[in-house]
Structure formats: structure tokens, C-alpha cells
Amino acid sequence: MLISELVRRADVPLATVKFYIREGMLPPGRTTSATRADYDELHLERLRLIRSLTIVAGLPLSRAKRILDIVDQPEGSLYRMLGMAIDALANSQPADPDSDRRYPRAEAALAALGPAYNASDERMTAFAQLDSALLAVEEVGMPVDAARLRLYGDHVMAIARTEMDGMPAGDPRAAVQYAVLGTALYEPVLAAIRRLAHQNLAVDV
Amino acid sequence: MLISELVRRADVPLATVKFYIREGMLPPGRTTSATRADYDELHLERLRLIRSLTIVAGLPLSRAKRILDIVDQPEGSLYRMLGMAIDALANSQPADPDSDRRYPRAEAALAALGPAYNASDERMTAFAQLDSALLAVEEVGMPVDAARLRLYGDHVMAIARTEMDGMPAGDPRAAVQYAVLGTALYEPVLAAIRRLAHQNLAVDV
Numbered sequence: 379m380l381i382s383e384l385v386r387r388a389d390v391p392l393a394t395v396k397f398y399i400r401e402g403m404l405p406p407g408r409t410t411s412a413t414r415a416d417y418d419e420l421h422l423e424r425l426r427l428i429r430s431l432t433i434v435a436g437l438p439l440s441r442a443k444r445i446l447d448i449v450d451q452p453e454g455s456l457y458r459m460l461g462m463a464i465d466a467l468a469n470s471q472p473a474d475p476d477s478d479r480r481y482p483r484a485e486a487a488l489a490a491l492g493p494a495y496n497a498s499d500e501r502m503t504a505f506a507q508l509d510s511a512l513l514a515v516e517e518v519g520m521p522v523d524a525a526r527l528r529l530y531g532d533h534v535m536a537i538a539r540t541e542m543d544g545m546p547a548g549d550p551r552a553a554v555q556y557a558v559l560g561t562a563l564y565e566p567v568l569a570a571i572r573r574l575a576h577q578n579l580a581v582d583v
Numbered sequence: 584m585l586i587s588e589l590v591r592r593a594d595v596p597l598a599t600v601k602f603y604i605r606e607g608m609l610p611p612g613r614t615t616s617a618t619r620a621d622y623d624e625l626h627l628e629r630l631r632l633i634r635s636l637t638i639v640a641g642l643p644l645s646r647a648k649r650i651l652d653i654v655d656q657p658e659g660s661l662y663r664m665l666g667m668a669i670d671a672l673a674n675s676q677p678a679d680p681d682s683d684r685r686y687p688r689a690e691a692a693l694a695a696l697g698p699a700y701n702a703s704d705e706r707m708t709a710f711a712q713l714d715s716a717l718l719a720v721e722e723v724g725m726p727v728d729a730a731r732l733r734l735y736g737d738h739v740m741a742i743a744r745t746e747m748d749g750m751p752a753g754d755p756r757a758a759v760q761y762a763v764l765g766t767a768l769y770e771p772v773l774a775a776i777r778r779l780a781h782q783n784l785a786v787d788v
Binding site: 433455460461491496497502505507512513517522530531535538542544556559565568572574576578581 | 672
């Protein structure tokens with residue numbers, strides 16, 4: 379298809395498409411004449427993926443690029459790649475494994491979260507994120523107590539198990555793409571459902 | 584306290600504190616001499632709140648300001664204020680009540696989400712967010728089916744009920760602050776726990 383059709387079908391402005399090509403996030407089309415290039419369904423798919431990461435998941439371009447790099451060139455264990463993706467998703471700096479920084483709130487939370495979270499340690503990037511999220515709610519006078527943490531942990535683990543069960547078997551590349559994108563893209567779905575739940579409950583207040 | 588102590592205790596750079604004062608997000612200190620002003624615990628609390636919204640919840644300044652405005656000047660029902668806060672949290676444009684735009688994915692999702700979500704309609708801002716989040720996962724070939732939606736809906740509603748139960752009774756201003764900030768600031772806690780859950784599950788893959 380021509381770039382004009384790609385633009386229309388992906389609902390992304392022409393200048394943005396050209397920018398993604400310059401940035402190496404989207405491969406250029408196949409040149410068919412001095413002024414024309416041909417694009418295919420893979421370009422459309424890729425463009426939609428970039429749009430999902432940036433617009434829906436709200437990631438800055440630099441972090442969306444890191445997620446794409448992980449999906450494009452999967453290396454190492456799923457555990458390691460998921461960790462890299464979670465680094466890229468974080469607002470905060472990733473945990474520095476050489477630092478002696480401690481995460482007292484996340485450590486205290488582990489007991490409340492229960493045995494399913496036993497593998498957690500401070501080298502996990504989400505560990506630092508949990509610590510800073512808990513600090514933030516504490517500082518505004520709305521701490522999460524142990525009972526609430528346990529409730530969060532149980533419900534969230536049930537969700538996460540179902541999500542991991544949906545991972546495609548057999549094809550490691552597809553598995554990585556599912557796990558990495560799932561962490562990023564199912565999150566807005568869950569956030570929207572939680573906000574909808576709050577609004578439903580507030581109707582009666 | 585002097586501004587230097589405020590800066591140290593809130594762990595926010597001096598230039599940023601001055602910027603928040605200029606923007607009207609933080610009230611100026613009480614002037615004690617031509618070059619000095621005095622700050623109190625309320626300034627510290629406010630500064631921590633701004634930091635939580637911007638750094639931890641990752642909100643751009645303009646949206647953090649809208650959340651602060653709602654908390655500062657609560658008007659109308661809790662339902663309405665929560666709606667305004669959810670508008671401010673969204674990456675996307677809020678739903679336009681005069682538009683005839685439809686949300687086919689969110690509408691289809693309602694049946695799967697179950698009776699607890701019965702009050703949902705397209706005037707709820709989270710409804711448009713759910714629609715675009717569902718479109719995004721569909722476009723990257725990872726749609727959420729009805730069984731998964733039902734699971735999400737049940738677990739998330741259980742979480743939301745407990746959150747709403749924790750709302751301070753008696754003081755409407757405190758209730759609004761809890762509900763509005765809770766939607767914004769417990770979200771990073773839940774997101775961190777979900778990422779931790781994924782990493783815990785990936786250890787064994």
C-alpha cells in the first residue's frame with residue numbers, strides 16, 4: 379500500500395510515520411520509484427504497536443523504543459527480559475544492583491503479600507517501584523496497611539496467573555512479546571476497569 | 584522552617600519549590616524579613632503531595648494541578664468529582680458528552696464485567712479509557728476475551744470495594760481527598776504488585 383493508505387488505516391499522522399522511520403522504530407517501505415515506496419501489513423501492525431505503547435500505555439518515546447528493542451531481539455531468559463521491560467515501564471530509575479540502597483517498605487510488605495511473592499527481592503525492578511509507591515501514599519497520609527496489602531496481593535496474583543497462563547507456548551519469540559506487551563498493555567485495561575469500578579461505587583455515595 | 588529545611592525534608596530541589604510557588608500549586612511562606620520567609624508542616628505536606636502526583640503517579644504538571652484543584656475546592660457530588668479526577672488522570676482526551684462517538688468495545692465488555700458494573704455508561708470518563716485500552720490490545724493481536732474480562736472485573740471490584748470502604752466518614756473534604764488521591768496513588772501500588780507478581784511467576788518459566 380502507499381504511505382497515504384498506511385497513514386489512514388493506522389490513524390497516525392504522516393509526519394509521525396516519517397519520524398518513526400527516521401528513528402528506526404518502523405522499517406522503511408520497499409522503494410518502487412524515485413518518489414514512491416510500498417508498505418505492507420507488517421508496517422501497519424508495527425505502527426499500531428507503537429501507537430499502543432505511546433498513546434494508550436502513555437510511554438515516552440524513549441521507553442517505547444526500549445520495549446520494542448526487547449521484543450525485536452529477545453535475549454536471555456523470559457525472567458530477564460520481563461525485568462528489562464519493567465525497567466522501561468517505570469517512571470523511576472531502575473534499581474542499581476551495585477547500590478546498597480534498601481527498600482524498607484517493600485521488604486515489610488513482602489510478609490503481608492504472602493507466600494506467592496516469596497521470590498521477590500531487591501534486585502527485581504518492581505521491588506523499588508513498590509517501595510516508592512508505598513512511600514508516596516504514606517507521605518500523603520493514606521498508608522496501605524497489611525490487610526489491604528494482602529488483599530491487593532491475592533487479587534493481583536490471581537490476575538497475573540491467568541495472564542501468564544495465556545502466554546503462547548512453543549514459540550519463545552511470541553511468548554516474550556506476549557509477556558512484555560502484556561505487562562504494558564493490559565495495565566491500562568485494568569486501570570480503566572478500576573476507575574470504572576470506583577465510579578460505579580461512587581454513584582451510591 | 585526556612586525554605587532550605589523545607590527543600591531538605593521534602594527532597595525536592597529549591598528551583599522546583601520556587602516554581603510550584605510561582606505556579607500557585609504551593610502557597611508562599613509567611614514573610615519574616617526582606618529576604619526570609621517561614622514555612623510550616625502544611626507546606627511540607629503539600630510539597631509531598633505534589634511530588635507523589637508528579638513523580639510517583641507520573642502525571643504531567645498540568646494534570647497534577649487539576650487534581651489539586653479538585654481536592655482544594657470540592658464542589659458537587661463525590662461521583663462528579665471522581666469523574667473530574669479520572670478525566671485528569673487519563674492519557675487520552677476526556678469523553679465529550681455532546682459527541683455521538685460510540686464505544687463499541689467498552690459496551691460489549693459490560694456484559695462480561697457483570698452486574699456490579701451496571702451503572703457504567705458512555706458518559707463515564709473511564710468508559711472511553713476502557714474502550715481505547717481494549718482497542719489497543721486487540722490491534723496488537725492480544726485481545727481480552729469475555730472470560731478474562733469477567734476475571735478482571737471481579738478481582739478489581741473486590742479491590743475497589745475495599746478501597747471505598749476505607750474512605751473517611753463524616754468529613755466530606757477528607758472523603759474527596761481520599762477518593763481522588765486514592766484513584767491516582769493506589770494505582771502505582773497495584774501496578775508495582777502486578778509487575779512483581781509477573782516477575783515471581785516468570786522465575787519458574
